[in-house]
Amino acid sequence: MKFGPIAIADSVGCIAAHTIRAGATTVKKGALVTAEIAAGLAGAGIGEIVAVRLEPGDVAENEAASRLAARLTGKGIVAEAPFTGRVNMFATTAGVLTVDVAAIDAFNTVDEAITVATLPALKAVVAGELIATVKIIPYAVSETRVEQALSALGPERAIAVAAYRPSKVGVISTILPGLKPSVVDKTMRVMMDRLAPAAAVLSADRRVPHETTPLAESIGVLAKGDSDIIVVFGASAITDRRDVIPQALIEAGGRVEHLGMPVDPGNLLMLGEIDGKPVIGAPGCARSPKENSFDWVLQRHLAGIRVGRADVQRMGVGGLLMEIVSRPQPRAPGQHGPGHIAGIVLAAGRSTRMGADNKLLQELRGKPIVRYAVEAQLEARLDPVLVVTGHQKEAVEAALSDLPIRFVHNPDYASGLAGSVRAGVAALPSEAEAAVISLGDMPNVTSQVIERLAESHLQQPDSLAVVPTLFGHRGNPVLLARPIFPAVSLLTGDRGARRLLDEAGSRVVEVPFEDPAIAIDVDTPEALRALQG
Known part of the structure; x- marks a missing residue:
């Protein structure tokens, strides 16, 4: 192919490299110069144009693009007619895009004139969605280069759509005392929305206590039934292979293939299998419709694509899914820690609903x-961490004696929660710009929850308080900023900071979470047994 200035007298049969307007004659870029066009340009005083002349062995851009696209296109894809050296390819069915990444890379290294771009491999697509495009950069390429590009693709089609298969999905939700049924109901509605694009069927909606034995029994029932995929939503996040959900799967006769993912949100996902059926231990963020690791795994299973340990370990690049949905704003440079934010753990209560025992000292x-509430604040780097004692002061202090904390005694602990909040805030150092107030009977609240509250305050320093929410309902712990501290002295009874939050109105930042831990406390022997189980 020759490219450059060509005399008008020699331009017939060439391809115009640029759009030309001269007198009554207009030649568009890429148009074939005819004798009539050449005469019109000459009559307008144009002596030469920049044009392309194809040589023996050249393949015109549209023909080259069409041949290459035909070789790339696999099942579930249709290629449109070529135009200006481009062929767009579209999905003909809903499913998961499969891409031979090595073949595409090899294809794109053949020649700078030959390119193909695709959506990310294993992305969920819908019918009619643009999934790839071939583009020939110049007006022609050599036959040799076209053949080399075809050879680089190998024997298999490099791009295809794995269509969703008719699937039945069985769901088990574990329940802890304090977890509202509405939370599970909303989780199931979100789950149904996830199944809809694949036309998958919900084959079971079982709800069992968050205990190993009843959960194992339910997993066993679904494994023997007609469910193709089993999903478990835990009332508490999976944090260890010895936790309730992994142990229940093993007790049911299944196996845990992998726990944890390099995808955020959705780190705490479990991959398992029983009787040849995949079992997914869903992370807490799967209760939200926002994209997370659960979507990646579920979509692939619905399309018949196995997800194993090695597949998960390769998900890190691209695994940071925009900003985590529970953060109200992106992180700002230099704002990775909580700054001068202190911690207060309320541990003064009498445990009246627990009976004779002090629930805070019960082993879990x-x-x-x-210790769980205190250690979570320490891990979140709050400084200092104050523990407000009251009932059985000496025993509580003994249980925490090895931790780098300060104790504040509330002699009026019998009057209610407000007295402990007052005592804790009054003991804060002057440099503390805010304090996270945790309840001592919420052992499933992690340091990550506290860090997000602190981070939200740093991003919005004018806020008076930051609270976590679960499906719109406020939970604990809460962060109170220094400007609201004087009002704490007016608190009475057992309502804690709730009245202050109501009065603060729009200056309260709500941070949405999907983990029920922010709404579950241990108030009764039944709740304790459920957690111990």
Whole structure:
């Protein structure tokens, strides 16, 4: 192919490289110069144009693009007619896009004139969606280069859509005391929305206590039934292979293939299998419709694409899915820590609904319940961390004696929660610009929850308070900013900071979470047994 200035007298049969307007004659870029066009340009005083002349062995851009697209296109894809050296390819069915990444890379290294671009591999697509495009950069390429590009693709089609298969999905939700049925109902509605694009059927909606034995029994029932895929939504996030959901799967006769994902949101996802059926332990963020790791795994299973340990380990690049949905704003440079934010753990209550025992001193997973709230604040780097004591002061202090914390005693603990909040805030150092107030009987609240509250305050320093929400309902812990501290001294009774939040109105930042941990406390022997189970 020759490219450059060509005399008008020699331009017939060439391709115009640029649009030309001269007198009554207009030649568009890429148009074939005819004798009539050449005469019109000459009559307008044009002596030469920049044009392309094809040589023996050249393949015109549209023909080259069409041949290459035909070789790339696999099942579930249709290629449109070529235009200006481009062929767009569209999905003909809903499913998951499969891409031979190595073949595409090899194709794109053949010649700078030959390119193909695709959507990310294993992305969920819908019918009619543009999924790839071939583009020939110049007006022609050599036959040799076209053949080399075809050879680089290998024997298989490099791009295809794995269509969703008719699937039945069985769902099990575990329940803890304090978890409202409406939370599970909303989770199921979100789940149905996820199944809709694949026309998958919900084959079971089982709800069982968050305990190993009843969950194992339910998993076993679904494994023997007609469910193709089993999904477990836990009332508490999976944090270890010895946790309730992994152990229940093993007890049911299944196996845990992998726990954890390099995808955020959705780190705490479990991959398992029983009787040849995939079992997905859903992360807390799967209760939200926002894209997360659960979508990636579920969509692939619905399309018949197996997801194993090695597949998960390769998900890190691209695994940060925009900003995590529970953050109200993106992180700002230099704002990765909580700054001068202190912590207060309320551990003064009498545990009246628990009976004779102090619930905070009851053992859970090898340590007293109260330690979980304190350790979460320490892990979130709050400084200082104050623990407000009252009932059985000496025993509570003994249970926490090895931790770098300060104790504040509330002699008026019998009057209610407000007295402990007042005592904790009054003992804060002057440099504390805010404080996260945690309840000592909420052992499933993690340091990540506290960090997000602190981060939200740093992003919106004018806020008076930051609270977590679960499907629109406020939970704990809460962050109170220094400007609201004077009002704390007016609190009475057992309502804690709730009245202050109501009065703060629009200056309260709500941070949505999908983990029920922010709404579950241990108030009764039944709730404790459920967690211990």
